[in-house]
Amino acid sequence: MASGGGAGAVVFYPADRDLSAWCERHAAGSAPDRWPYGLDRLDAHLPRVTAKNFPPASPVTRVARRLAAVVPPMRRAGRPAGVTWDENAGSLLSTTNGLSARYSGVVWLTDSVARRGAAPFRTMRRAMRRMDGLWVLSDAQVAPLADFLGPGAPPVHYVRFGVDHDFFRPAPYPERPLVVSVGGDRDRDPETMLRAMATVRRARPDVDIVVQSKTTLAPPAGVTVIPYLTHVELRGLYARASVVVLATRPNLHVSGMTVGLEAMATGRPLVITRTPGMDDYFGGTSAAHLVDVGDADALGRETLALLEDPESAAAEGGLARAHVEAGFTTAHLAARIAGVIAGR
Incomplete structure (x- = not known):
């Protein structure tokens, strides 16, 4: 497979991800x-890194992409490499011309194939096979993705995720106890989370609990569920939290790692479900407490133990921040992706 990046790289985002608005929010600190x-940090490793949105879909662009998909991908020497974050954007990249090479992350595809079989994803398989390199965020995804793509497919690399530790900065440990859970992706387990929080409230009715989720389940008494948070609101909630708790269903893509790392960057201990790949992110620190999938009792028990010993929880928060700084920032992530692009 060809390696790329010598002539720089273009990072492509979906049309509905307003890149200009994002940059403006970042400049304003929000x-x-x-x-x-954090793909802007690729510029520390590759020359001339730019970003752009894919054009909005139209009848003309749809026809052009269907035609491009039936011919081998063209690679133009001296042109930049194309980069996308996930397989959905990668499917568009696979038929984008004028590039020296194409690289994409793969997030959800391995779980989708495991649950529904390979047949519904033949089109995605063809698109991913047109890449020059792929990366996944969990080592548990490497073999399943390689098996799905088959012989002659591009190499699959394991790349550890990272978060912006400058934005999610340390905050003093709070005096008022607050348990926080965040996240509503398809592999979260709100039922187990709410059962665990009911246990916490029975034992500690003085503790506030905030769960950000789009679940339609009725929360236990004393648990506040909110559907959405801005980045600034999320950062503030982490800063007020005593402990952050996450429950997920079985999955391969390490659902919950983003929230877990953001919370730890803020200096908060973490209680989280152990799924494949989770130990690579949180197994190396005593600031993260991993419990079995679906075990609401263990989730509640670990949370209560941290609430009962705030001095130790605050100390764990310091370890949590150090853990993120040591290897789980977007600077680390960009360096790893740059290595994939450079063929290292």
């Missing part, structure tokens, strides 16, 4: 990193 996922 969004992490200059570009989503």
Whole structure:
């Protein structure tokens, strides 16, 4: 496979991800990193890194992409490499011309194939096979993705995720106890989370609990559920939290790692479900407490233990921040992706 990046790189985002608005929010201090996922930090490793949105879909662009998909991808020497964050944007990149090479992350595809079989994803398989390199955020995804793509596919690299530790900065440990849970992706487990929070409230009715989720389940008494938070609101909630708690269903893409790392960057201990790949992110620090999938009792028990010993929880928060700084920032992430692009 060809390696790219010598002539720079163009990072492509979907048309509905308003890149200009994101940059403006970042400049105003209300969004992490200059570009989503910190891919602006590729410029520390590759020359001439730019970003742009894919054009909005239209009948003309749809026909052009269908035609491009039936011919081998063209690679133009001396042109920049194309980069996308996930397979959905990567499918558009696969038929984008004028590039020396194409690289994409893959986030959800391995779980989708595991649950529904390979047949519904033949088109995505063809698109990913047109890439020059792929990366995943969990080592548990490497073999399943390689098997799905088959012989002759581009190499699949494991790249650890990272967060903007400048935006999610340390905050003093709070005096008032607050438990926080954040996230509503398809692999969160709100039922287990709410059962665990009911246990916490029965034992500690003085503790406030805030769960950000789009669940339609009725929350237990004393638990506040909110559907959405801006980045600034999220940062403020982490700063007020005593402990951040996450429950997920079985999955391969490490659902919850973003929130877990953001909370730890803020200096908060974490209680989180152990799924494949989770130990690579949180197994190396005593500031993260991992419990089995679906175990609401363990989730509640670990949370209560931290609430009962705020001095130790605050100390764990310091370890949590150090853990992120040591290897889980967007600067680390960009360096790892740059290595994929450079063929290292």
